[in-house]
Amino acid sequence: MIEWLQKNFPAGKNYLVCQKNQEQINSLLMDKLVAPFHAGRKHSLWGETAKQLPSIGRKLGWVPNKMPSIFLGETVELEIADALAAQEKQYQPTIKHIETAKNLLARFNLIELAHRKPVFLSEGETKILWFLTQWVKTPEYLIIGYLPSGLSTTRIKELVDFLIEEGENSDRSFVIILGYHPDNLDWCISILSHKDWKVLPELPE
Amino acid sequence: MMRSLKININFFTILMIGCSATLWAVVETEYLMPILWLIFLSLWIIIREPGEFKMFFRRFSQIGSLLLIISILQIIFRRQGTILVAVHEFPIVFSEGLREAILLWIRFMIFFMLAYIFTQVSLFEFLLFLNKIRVSLQLSLLLLTTLKFIPFMFDEAKKALWALRFRGIEISNLTIRGKYFTFKKLLMPLLFRGIHYASFSSLALELRGYGVLDQVKIPQAYLLKTQDYFVLTAVLLINLAGIFFF
Numbered sequence: 001m002i003e004w005l006q007k008n009f010p011a012g013k014n015y016l017v018c019q020k021n022q023e024q025i026n027s028l029l030m031d032k033l034v035a036p037f038h039a040g041r042k043h044s045l046w047g048e049t050a051k052q053l054p055s056i057g058r059k060l061g062w063v064p065n066k067m068p069s070i071f072l073g074e075t076v077e078l079e080i081a082d083a084l085a086a087q088e089k090q091y092q093p094t095i096k097h098i099e100t101a102k103n104l105l106a107r108f109n110l111i112e113l114a115h116r117k118p119v120f121l122s123e124g125e126t127k128i129l130w131f132l133t134q135w136v137k138t139p140e141y142l143i144i145g146y147l148p149s150g151l152s153t154t155r156i157k158e159l160v161d162f163l164i165e166e167g168e169n170s171d172r173s174f175v176i177i178l179g180y181h182p183d184n185l186d187w188c189i190s191i192l193s194h195k196d197w198k199v200l201p202e203l204p205e
Numbered sequence: 206m207m208r209s210l211k212i213n214i215n216f217f218t219i220l221m222i223g224c225s226a227t228l229w230a231v232v233e234t235e236y237l238m239p240i241l242w243l244i245f246l247s248l249w250i251i252i253r254e255p256g257e258f259k260m261f262f263r264r265f266s267q268i269g270s271l272l273l274i275i276s277i278l279q280i281i282f283r284r285q286g287t288i289l290v291a292v293h294e295f296p297i298v299f300s301e302g303l304r305e306a307i308l309l310w311i312r313f314m315i316f317f318m319l320a321y322i323f324t325q326v327s328l329f330e331f332l333l334f335l336n337k338i339r340v341s342l343q344l345s346l347l348l349l350t351t352l353k354f355i356p357f358m359f360d361e362a363k364k365a366l367w368a369l370r371f372r373g374i375e376i377s378n379l380t381i382r383g384k385y386f387t388f389k390k391l392l393m394p395l396l397f398r399g400i401h402y403a404s405f406s407s408l409a410l411e412l413r414g415y416g417v418l419d420q421v422k423i424p425q426a427y428l429l430k431t432q433d434y435f436v437l438t439a440v441l442l443i444n445l446a447g448i449f450f451f
Contacts, residue, residue, distance in 0.1 A: 050366075053371055069368035071368070072365060072369065073394075074393060083372060086373060091383050
């Protein structure tokens with residue numbers, strides 16, 4: 001998985017990939033990362049894929065349209081803080097992690113969600129929270145299957161601006177891969193002509 | 206490619222098989238009847254789901270090492286019957302110990318097969334059966350919700366483990382302290398989601414009017430069919446043979 005990404009999406013650029021449908025990238029990742037977990041009892045929980053998943057998870061962040069897992073934190077801010085703590089190989093989040101989580105939420109005008117239980121979030125809020133937990137992992141690759149799905153126009157714009165802004169940040173070392181569909185290009189117009197972003201006409205083999 | 210033969214069997218028939226096989230497996234101290242039931246249940250699975258039989262053995266092998274230890278303990282400490290193996294005149298294996306060890310494997314195989322057969326019954330058929338024997342709706346729903354709750358929790362646990370691993374946490378490499386924190390991290394959302402699921406299920410049921418009447422007439426007949434009578438006759442014959450001939 002990671003080798004395929006390294007081969008087809010070299011570091012130094014971010015990528016906007018044209019998909020046959022809105023789920024092409026997500027389906028591919030779903031088949032590789034999630035489906036084996038539901039293949040059989042023994043193999044799914046402690047089998048080969050399960051053993052490989054932590055090393056893939058450290059290098060890969062993925063934001064699908066439908067969340068493949070559940071949130072583990074009691075509140076939204078603890079969920080992000082916990083992802084940060086895990087990235088730093090700590091068992092529990094510290095005050096510093098919680099502060100960072102709060103700052104991130106504030107950046108998206110979501111501070112009012114900080115103390116909410118993740119299970120009660122709307123589809124769009126769930127997607128943004130999952131995005132933030134993937135973002136704080138600082139993986140080598142961050143893949144967003146189809147950004148507009150489940151989000152309002154305002155939220156999409158906020159996220160696109162965030163990604164462009166962060167894409168220009170030279171301190172950030174990871175590659176962002178966004179999927180788009182030719183039928184809906186409105187949301188990614190600003191990315192299409194951006195110098196830091198490369199447009200791929202199709203998903204590489 | 207093996208094809209499965211889907212025969213719709215009444216829950217009452219399956220219950221009779223379950224009761225008879227369990228009784229003989231627990232009570233009988235000779236080989237014949239437990240082996241006969243083992244063959245019967247094996248044939249049952251092979252005929253209905255040939256592909257699952259291999260899977261069944263794979264699952265059974267997961268507790269193989271535990272059974273092996275118990276069998277060895279039985280062989281070592283049950284020192285009754287005739288001596289079968291002795292080293293320098295010191296008796297090692299007695300006939301009673303060996304018999305109990307073998308019966309232990311047969312019993313567990315029977316229980317595993319029965320558990321598998323019972324899991325193949327749909328919840329709706331189970332509800333029809335409970336309704337037929339006039340079990341109150343409250344108790345039926347309690348039983349069904351419990352049964353539905355197990356796979357739900359299993360799926361949720363899978364999702365939680367996936368989330369942990371995708372965060373880069375290698376559970377097997379954690380220290381005891383790390384495992385404790387990870388377990389705590391997993392347990393809380395699972396409990397919360399379990400309660401959430403149960404409360405929403407009960408709300409959905411109340412909104413559909415469950416609980417207004419104690420007994421509900423479900424407009425679907427749940428009768429014994431020809432294949433049920435055939436299997437029940439076979440069960441009866443095996444039981445009679447066990448009582449009178451063996």
